[in-house]
Amino acid sequence: MSASQPEILIAIMGPTGSGKSSFIKHLCNNVQIGHGLESCTSEVYVTPAFRLENATIRLIDTPGFDDTTRTNTEILDEICKYLDLSYRAGMKLSGLIYLHKITDNRMGGISVTNMKMFQKLCGEDALKNVVLCTTMWDLVGAQVGEAREKQLKEQFWSRMLKRGAGVMRHDGSSQSAHAIISSMLGYDLVDLQIQDELVNQHKTxxxxxxxxxxxxxxxxxxxxxxxxxxxxxxxxxxxxxxxxxxxxxxxxxxxxxxxxxxxxxxxxxxxxxRQRDAEMEGLRGEITRLQDANRGGFWRQLHRLIFGR
Structure with a gap:
């Protein structure tokens, strides 16, 4: 955390139904949790600030790349707008949590797609700021869960672990959620690959x-x-x-x-x-105004700037 960015920002990512909203609920009480077939996290959402170990933290909830109402392109576009504009305003992430259900008995199409997109958004250099977190341990036996976790570490996550990513378990309790966030409080600010590509390299x-x-x-x-x-x-x-x-x-x-x-x-x-850089640069005046807002106002206005409401 830097003096110019007093709030710690941590992004929460993962497939629909992996427990993102439930995880956030343990830290921020006023978050809606969905239980239907439709994805609850239908758009990027920045939580109100909360305090933990003398740190002020906000979490960024993101839709999975398996949304029931939108294409993956629309989801990527929305996530990138948030990451692009906040980056231009000097607001950087301190960490990212990727949630994966330990109940999944194999890495199927949805899981693979979400994991690939997560890695492409982060890039290699940002993996040291990543926690790969398994959820829903209460729904599997210990032996089965441990075997699946071992497979994830040795096969699907091995490259990320070699680049510094961590692995933790979320047991569904508030204490567990707090412990996971606490483990990330000392992380330095990080530039994601997608932010560098869009803002610094001016890519579409x-x-x-x-x-x-x-x-x-x-x-x-x-x-x-x-x-x-x-x-x-x-x-x-x-x-x-x-x-x-x-x-x-x-x-x-x-x-x-x-x-x-x-x-x-x-x-x-x-x-x-579409050439996005000119569009984003055209919002520079708005971004400057956002920089002058208090942090709660910054995220509300950024949401309004992106979604028009």
Whole structure:
């Protein structure tokens, strides 16, 4: 923590349902927790400040890259706006916590996607400020949980651990949450790779490591939907030739669905390719005004600047 930044900022990341909001609830009481199928953390949220061991702390809650209502491109864009603008205003993170459910019996697609994106956002040099935290230990037997933790350390997290990341367990209690945060209070401020890429190297999102990872998914899905549409065109020609009106209707409904998905992917690609630096620099006056605000006001106004409310 520096004299110019009296508050410690710690970002909380991880897949939907990994316990991010519940973890934060142990430290900040006025946080909503969702229990439905839809993601609770629907947008970036900065908590009110709280005190722990004579330090003033705010946590930054982030949506996972498996949101039920938005594309990964939209989520990345939102997270990057927060990280970009706060970085330009001189507000740096002290640490990042990545939450992973120990109940997951394998590293499936959602877990892998979230972990890849987390690493691309952080970069190698920031890993010394990272705590990889397993959750939901009360839902597995000790032997099973320890075996999964060992596999995570030796296989999926080994590279991050070699670069200085730490591993801790969250047992679901307030004491555990406080202990995890306490372990990070001595961390120095850190520049994330995504912040350096966007602000210092003036890259578009597509040119960043995180953007490249998202774009792989976009291009893969785009090829799949284009193939589906080509197949439907052939099916429609056959239905027209046989004058099968019902089949024509069904094919047209499917075609509209896949065309909508394809159009959404094209919008995602355009968003990744957009030149952001001029847009962010255009907000410099607003950022300067935010710097003069008290810290609570800073985050409220930053939220309003990004979301328009």
């Amino acid at each position: 999102l597509l040119e960043t490591a995180a953007g490249e990872e998202i774009n792989k998914e976009v291009l893969k899905l785009q090829a799949k939907y284009e193939q589906e549409l080509a197949s439907m065109k052939q099916q429609m020609n056959e239905a027209l030739a046989s004058k099968d009106v019902e089949m024509q209707r069904m094919i047209e409904e499917d075609r509209e669905l896949y065309q909508g998905k394809l159009d959404e992917l094209k919008r995602d690609h355009e968003a990744l390719s």
